[in-house]
Amino acid sequence: MIDIKNKQDCCGCSACAQRCPKQCITMAEDKEGFLYPQVDTSKCVDCHLCEKVCPVINQDEERTPLNVYAAKNPDDEVRHQSSSGGIFTLLAEQTIKDGGVVFGACWDNEWKVRHDYVDNISDLQRFRSSKYLQSVIGDNYLKAEQFLKIGRKVMFTGTPCQIAGLKHFLRKEYDKLLAVEIICHSVPSPGVWQQYLTTRLHTSKWNKSDIRNISFRDKKTGWKTYSFVIENKDGNSFIELSSKNAFMRGFLADLYTRPSCHACPAKQLKSGSDITLGDFWGIESLMPEIDDDKGVSAIIVNSDKGKQVLHNINVELHEVQYNELTTRNPALVKSFPITPKRTEFFKEYGNTFEEKVKRLAKEPFSLKTLAYRIVRKIIPKMVVEKLKRFLR
DSSP: OOOOSSGGGOOOOOHHHHHOTTOOEEEEEOTTSOEEEEEOTTTOOOOOHHHHTOTTTSOOOOOOOSEEEEEOOSOHHHHHHSSSSSHHHHHHHHHHHTTOEEEEEEEOTTSOEEEEEEOSGGGGGGTOSOOOSOOBOTTHHHHHHHHHHTTOOEEEEEOHHHHHHHHHHHOSOOTTEEEEEEOOSOOBOHHHHHHHHHHHHHHHTOOGGGEEEEEEEEOTTOSTTOEEEEEETTSOEEEEETTTOHHHHHHHTTSSBOGGGGGOSSTTTTTOOSEEEEEOTTHHHHOGGGOOSSOOEEEEEOSHHHHHHHTTSSOOOEEOOHHHHHTTOGGGTOOOOOOHHHHHHHHTTTSOHHHHHHHHSOOOOOHHHHHHHHHHTTSOHHHHHHHHHHHO
16 A cells, blocks of 8 residues: 655655545645645555556656647737647647547635646636646546546646656556646645735735636746736736745745655656647747747657647647757756755744745845846857856
């Protein structure tokens, strides 16, 4: 049976809980706000199915992609609502037109992130825009399996570990499954998010029921300098550059990252996905002619099925080399090391959130740092790399 002794050994995908034939595994929240499996040993029959579907225990091999592209959705309104270039929507629309269903992460009534599915194009907006939290999968692997067994197409989107969990859960290949992973830096704690949101709403004198939308990657200030926005039903907004927002700063400083993310079992295309989607950061230095600061997607094709699906949608593809993407978005292949400040953050869990993040995620300021940031905006990448080496 599943027995988590080291929390780095569980990515929280819940494949074990869904596959258990005796339903003796539940996902319980720990003191850091992450979900882990708990086993009712009195019901366990030692079938070991939970272990067989675990993507951490059963890691796959690293893969090399078939193709890598930069692309943009031709619909500017959809692209504006999306985090990067809006390619997810094109793939999802085609799935639904073919009679299929699309699974993705969306907000619930409590402004927690959960997986769900839709089969109507008008509902796809629920899944657009990045949500920097670990979503609760619930029983959505089971639901996806049920759709596949009756012959419906399924597009399942998630983090690499969630896709790996799905693939191991299914235990067989389905021609009608399109598995789409997102490039993932890491997932921060849902419990910490609720602490931040409660504090933020108290300051604004709003309730959760007042919220109309939350965006971690709003493009009002541009794609590269995106903003964190909370909008209420009266049309008022709290807007802050994400680089200044306390929750986003703490996330990017890895203060409350899930432990397994520091040793991700599914990076380097190990998840078994057909397609990988993400932001094509640094596109301005590679293909400045397609950069308009409204978002460009990176598309990695990992299977023949993914290639066929991609070439059936209406989008202009700009092929690039794999290393041209990984150097600009290293989260695709690299787990970021755990920081000692993470332990310090959770020791102070009850203290004022924003003050704690401000202290622990504070960036050291230097003239070298300032010079690098200025030069980066005006000098090509190759020259910048030489400057970095000089400044060291």
